Amino acid sequence: MIVQRYSRRYMRRRPGRTMLSVSGIAIGVAAIFGISLTIGTTRNAYQRMFSELAGRAELEIVASGYGAFDGDLTRLMANAPGVAAAVPVAVAAAALTSAGGWSAIQVLGVDPSRDGLVRDYRFYRGRMFTDGNEVVIPVALADRTGVKVGDALGVMGSAGSVSLRVSGLLEGGGAAAFNGGAVAFTSLAAAQRLNGGAVGITSIQVVVERDARPEEVQRSLQSIVPAGMLVQTPAARAALGEAALFGTERGLGVLSVVSLVAGAFVILNSFLMGLSERTRSFALMRALGMTRSQVVRMLMGEAALVGAIGAVVGMGLGMALSVVLNAIVAGVLGAALPPIRLTWPPVALSVLLGPGVAVAATALPARRFSVRSPLELLGDRRAAGLTERPSAWLPGAGLACLLFPILVTAALVWNRVGSERLVSLLAPAMASGLIGAALLVPGIFAWLCRPLERGLTRVAGTEGRLAIRDLRRHRIRSSLTIAVLAICVVVSFGFGNSMMISVDDVRQWVDHVTPYDYFARRLWPDVGTMSAPTMPESLEGVLRSLESVDVVDKLCWAATRVNGVVVMSEIGSYSGAGPIAQEVAEGDAAGLYERLESGEVALGSVLAKKLNVRPGQTVTVQTRAGQRPMRVAGIISSYTGGGMTLHLAWPVGVDTLGVSGVHVWMLRAAPGRRQALSDALRRLGVEHGFHVQSMEQFRATVDGAMSGVVAALWVIIAFVFVVASLGTVNTLTMNVIEQMRQLGLMRAVAMTRRQVRRMIVSAAAAMALTSLVPGVAMGFLLAFAMGASHHAVTGYHVDMTIHYSLLAVTVIGAVATAVAAALVPAQRAASMPIIEAIRYE
Amino acid sequence: MTTDPIPVIRGSALTRTFGDGAAAVTAVSEVDIEVQRGEFVAVMGPSGCGKSTLLHLLAGLDPPTSGRVMVDGRDLADMDDDTLTLLRRRRIGFVFQAFNLLDVLTARENVALPLELDGRRPADADARAVAVLERVGLSDRLDHTPRDLSGGEQQRVALARALVMEPLVLMADEPTGNLDTATGQAITDLLRSLVDDAGQTVLMVTHNPRHASSADRILHMRDGRLVDEQRMESPRAAEALIAELQG
Amino acid sequence: MHGYELKAAYESDLAAGTTLNAGQVYQTLDRLLRDGLVTVRVVEQSVRPDRKVYTITDAGRASLAEWLASPDASPPAVRDEMLIKLLVARRLSRAGVGDRPPAACRGETSDGARCGAAGGGPGSTSSAEKFAGPNEVLRNERRACMARLHEINAALHPRQAKDPAGGDVRTRLLLELAALRLEAQVKWLDRCEAILRGEKP
């Protein structure tokens, strides 16, 4: 009771210190919470999207590439054992053509008489559609587009533009929530019409009888469906989107661990200060009968409290972070992600990690502190050295900790072990590396003391020497602050560098697509569904007939499976020096097109890595005619679909996957005819319903997404620097408070306020300079490791370039942060009245 | 003065050396000391002669380099840290010269702390603390923090805290060292009355001859050794003393 | 006020338990009269003999005021007997005839028998052929002072006293004076010890 009160009042008396501890934990938790929330939301988004669409259906039957198939199968399924209901659905990817522009929409063709068995339709206004000329949309979509019941809705499908009358508005939730609410329901026939008159449906949704087990029904249905058909759970479709996320998750995971380690150091630092400041109080409590375990419990209690508060604050910050990250991820993936939804796992993780990390960071010092005898603590003039003498084992332990990331990086470079497992080791390895670097800091500091002292004496005179002496007197405190600064440097330089490399890489990839001048498309497909309205192949003749055109190529995407893994297949005709030849990571680039034309395939590098397939080997591709072995002609590095791609030549794709229609036309103008081509295309676009995007616009879009990533990076770096500056403020303030008397004496003797200020600022600068040594070294290691893991994940090499501008910014940032942070304690010391300072106890 | 067969405190051949080699300082050397139940013993000696060190040894705050300390017949050398801590908590009340109080806690919280550490219910602990504070004459200063108390009041709170566990022996290391004559005398008088009224055993270190003279027995230390012991005789009638003083 | 009243007031208040002889009183009054500090007036009484009633003059008032206001910071007699004793002991010990080492005291550790009982004078312990050395002189004096202090404390705070002897202000002032003088004496003894110890080697 009293003990808790003591802790609480102490924390309140030192609000700055407490705030620092809390913010240390909060930052770690915020990173973990925000990042896992973002990843979870994105992952969930895909899964939920499909589950919501499926309503009560536990299973669905789809063609393996999610293409169309004969609707007659529905009756067979409805009568199968264990099936309570089976309803057909025909999905048409379309664009909503309102005055404000085109937006993606999924048009679901359903059988209104039977669909109620699977989905609930709760009408806000109006009624169900009665024929193929009517449509039902969510009320939110209606509000967004300004449509009312009875109005006409312009929809552009693969077959062109049609106008449907809105017969009813659905309340939110359920089926209306599918695809972020961008959904419309109409008759099967109308959807098929939108899809270009293709007969057939895209899925059969199956509700299992109440006493039947879904897994068994799935198995029995699988045995009766025709070849090329799959029985799966609705959520299985999310695999495609999830695969695309893997690379992003990797970077964010490392970042969150780094933040947590930084947080641990911050709290350790402020905790140790609290200990040394309260030495006498603890001595007293020990003398009057507090046992060692009571001391430990009390200290742990304080740490846990700070951790808990930190966790709560961190979750708040994390929420904000995840909103930002969500927007960035959405921008990178080109998909509309649902808003962040709070889920339990990240909350549980944060609630455990906050107090957990706080307690873990303080456990060792608390224990060591508690075993000291009360007298030792009481005579703190003699015991003071104890908290401030680093143990002899630090350098050894530091080097041992450093070994882990070095080994992982080396293994990643040579790529001996299963790469995914290695990549998952990256985050703990980096944590270990940071701890190792921090453990080495006292040694580095001792080693740098002399040159620093000499340098500072030259710059700041005696004050510089006094500053170093102060730092040396509190070696542990100084070292921890240096460690926190060093982590900033690592994040800023190491992490920043590898992010910049990735961004550069994406930009470079975009540049490789340059053989074309224009793209013509209705909508870009999003990563989650890979669906978008297509354009008829017949348009090719029209485009080719333009006199300003030089090259016309086409692209189309469809989902399929390779060796059982859901992938995105990219079917293209590459008459020009098409994009993929530039990106061949393995295999013969020169003969690639011929091979593809002859029926071989190329794999995205991530997929190849995952399947461990090399050129010349054979993979099994799920075609509309069942499994089919195909030879791998080459490996392509591509950002499309997160590298989980299958590349096919156009005729082969049409033949095997049954794709029809073109998602994107890629065009190159005849020499000097760019403007003419642009004009001609725009005219055609109005007539045939497509948009024209120039290469520059495309690049700008990608650049925009990448700028978001870079901006987020800077925000995170700034965030970490803020914490480091708080840590510096804390350390220097503590030094000032402890030396108040001495400072008072110095002022009384001769020192001017300016000299006092200069002394404290010199100390800050010295810490920042020292932090650069381990910081930059670890930064290099991190950048290398991230680069190597990039290779391990994506299967292609990214040049390891050092962004010296970033290094410069980091160095300046670290010194500037520390110096700026020193101004507060410097001011405090300088403005202290001399007499009061001398009397300070 | 009752004479108990087992002394409350017994130190035999106590030696405490700090440091080693050329820098070694023997703060306490071959000291034998016994304190009986209900006795008021004062230790005097010049600064640096080892008074504090001796007291620390006897209170189990510091282990002797050689020799043994028995508290209530139990040898401290046989105890692990927790047992020793419990002994300190329950059997020995200790008052330092200064900085006796936790400055974020109020007077009553400071006094109740040992009780709570011992697992007493907070309400009981508080009630006891208030009662003891009343005994040292601080019933109107219960909720003040040390910052708001005078030096003498702070020492009285410290005394209350040392007494709250009803210790076998109260040890005080220059409890009046930081106080002016009158305030210091008041603290000493308080100790004296504890001995007289409650039979409390007190072992006190002091520089001040007047404060020391309140004790029943005075030990003089020089250079880590006990060099003289003076047992006070029962005082004469006050009238005789006054007559003598007036010469 | 007349002579007898003055005598009574002095005896009761300023120096209780002492008596002042009448001659001394009148002698003093005559001197005051001569210096013009008081005036005298004879009062006839019916039964008793006539009385001289003395009244303070303005000059007398001024003189009293001056006396009260002037401090008395003159040091106590430096010709202290203890000092002489100490110096003699030192001289003797230097001459080799009076140096009973303090270690001799420490040897005898059995309770109560240590270094002689309280108040034991010089020569009451062993080494009859030698005189007490300076340390022993100091110790004995310290013991005596402490014993006296103990008594003063007891007088000021008797064990079960509702009304301590110090209850009357005059006695308390007296006891405090004695206690502080003794305290000073002990402190001086400490200083002596330190100084003598310093010149030893």
Ligand SMILES: Nc1ncnc2c1ncn2[C@@H]1O[C@H](COP(=O)(O)OP(=O)(O)OP(=O)(O)O)[C@@H](O)[C@H]1O
């Ligand atoms: N932890 C220690 N390390 C080294 N020397 C010590 C330690 N504690 C005490 N000493 C030395 O032992 C001697 C006795 O110290 P102690 O504090 O017991 O003296 P004291 O009699 O209490 O003095 P004071 O009256 O000034 O408090 C001194 O010389 C002191 O310097």
Ligand SMILES: [Mg+2]
């Ligand atoms: Mg001491």
